[in-house]
Amino acid sequence: MELSFFQDSFSNNLARLNETCTDLDLGEICSTNCENNLLACFGDCNPGDAACERICIREGFDCVDGCPCHADCILGCENCPADVCSICAFPEENEDHLKCFAELENELFQCIQNCGGSSSCVTLCTVQYSQDILNCPCEEGCPDGCPCPNYQCSKLTSHEHALANFNIFTQDLKINYGPEKSRFFGESGCSILYKGATYLFGGWVMDEYGNAIEYATHVLDGCDIKKAEGVSFYFDCFYGSVGYLPRDGDPEAFIMLYDGNNHIQGYDGSAFLSEELPSTNYGHEIIGGHIPAYKGNPILIGGESLLVERYSATDGWIVDEKIPEFPDELLYAYSSVWGDFGVVIFPGETGSDRIIWRLFDDEWTNIGIVPWTSRRVFSRAVLFPNNEVMVIGGGTEEKLTKFTFNEDFTSIEGEYLDHSPFLSWWNPYAILVPDGYCLQK
Secondary structure (H helix, E strand, O other), X not given: OOHHHHHHHHHHHHOXXXXXXXXXXXXXXXXXXXXXXXXHHHXXXXXXXXXXXXXXXXXXXXXXXXXXXXXXXXXXXOOOOOHHHOOOOOHHHOHHHHHHHHHHHHHHHHHHHOOOOOHHHHHHHHHHHHHHHOOOOOOOOOOOOOOXXXXXXXXXXXXOEEEEEOOOOOOOEOOEEOXXXXXXXXXXXXXXXXXXXXXXEOOEEXXXXXXXXXXXXXXXXXXXXXXXXXXXXXXXXXXXXXXXXEEOOEEEEEEEEEOOOOOEEEEOOOOEOOOOOOOOOOOOOOOOOEOOEEOOEEEXXXXXXXXXXXXXXXXXXXXXXXXXXXXXXXXXXXXXEEEOOEEEEEOOEEOOOOEEEEEEOOEEEEEEEOOOOOOOOOEEXXXXXXXXXXXXXXXXOOOEEEEEEOOOOOOEEEEEEOOOOOOOOOOOOEEEEEOOOOEOO
16 A cells, blocks of 8 residues: 555544644644554555555544544543543643652752762662652653652642532532432531541531431542541531641641631541640631631631631730731621632622732732622632632622632732533532542443
8 A cells, every 4th residue: 555645544534623622732742643653553564465554544543533632532632531631641741740750859869968978878869769750640650640659749739620519419520428319418518628538517418308317527538428537516617617727847737627606626537636725816707617828827817806816836826916907897708718829818798898808928908809799708719720719609699700810919800600500509618629520421
């Protein structure tokens, strides 16, 4: 068979693609790989072996059809099994892969520094480095990327992420709760990621007739919701809030449960801490269900007081006099995100109802205005790895809202997204999950 005829046929097949697809660049890389592989296959056939050539061509066309933006993956990398769609297709661009290599290179450097010129010591350091590298994301011990069996990945990995809302079960998201004909309902709920598991506080289980039959704390295990161990009472996220309790240099040593009325408890994922924890100076009930962290310490604000209370393991709860009080008349039922950029508060029930406030460098600044015009209380804000924020729920608003920071986090803009499955519940569970998580097959 003439090679030019094969290449012409192959090029005609390449033309069968979705030119409006967002993953055309990956589709081109994939189809080029297919063409190279098939030319190699063609070259391996014995001269004049038409049957071998036909097999190569058929496999080549099937390969291209399986590329993003082509026949079998017409929408691009969405649910496409092509290798180029894997998070490990390009390890040099994978944040977890690069982070792991950088950490190990630093460890290698420190190890060699401590060898004092001993060649055998340097050899041992190098051997250990070579072994540890194999456990990095996208390497032999973790070929599919995070999570990895022998490497502690970042909380937010380089996976594409999606927003999961557990108030209702959408058509595509399938979360299972054990007993047949019962379902899990999450209004007045709050969630927290702790030691790799997502804990769901608040909410309740309903029977097939919509009657509440069980109040308990639950943990999300894969696509299943199970009762959490050691929680003997119902924790209400309408009045109370959940955050992290720091201890011994670990800012997330335990889960902190605050009832909104001065009382704090610590939880280690299986039992409550026996020690009595310091009480707050003010009541901070109905503030939104989550406790932000500022400069590595939990803070409480709103409710009874607009002063900022900060927690430390040595001093307990103190009013931080360096930070001015919240610059509005009142603060209830808000949502927030936090990080190195400080704490950003999306208004719930405040004096203005529309201003977005940022606490950074011990100062409050107005960084933007929310797009909604009516009061939006008990919504949930979720921070994505690219520093976009999604806000869902809030009683009166049905539309998912995306907020985008500028480069230095001094301003933020929001826009509605047409995403009907996210309805307007109060205090919904909203967590970050890998794209494709628990999709209904």
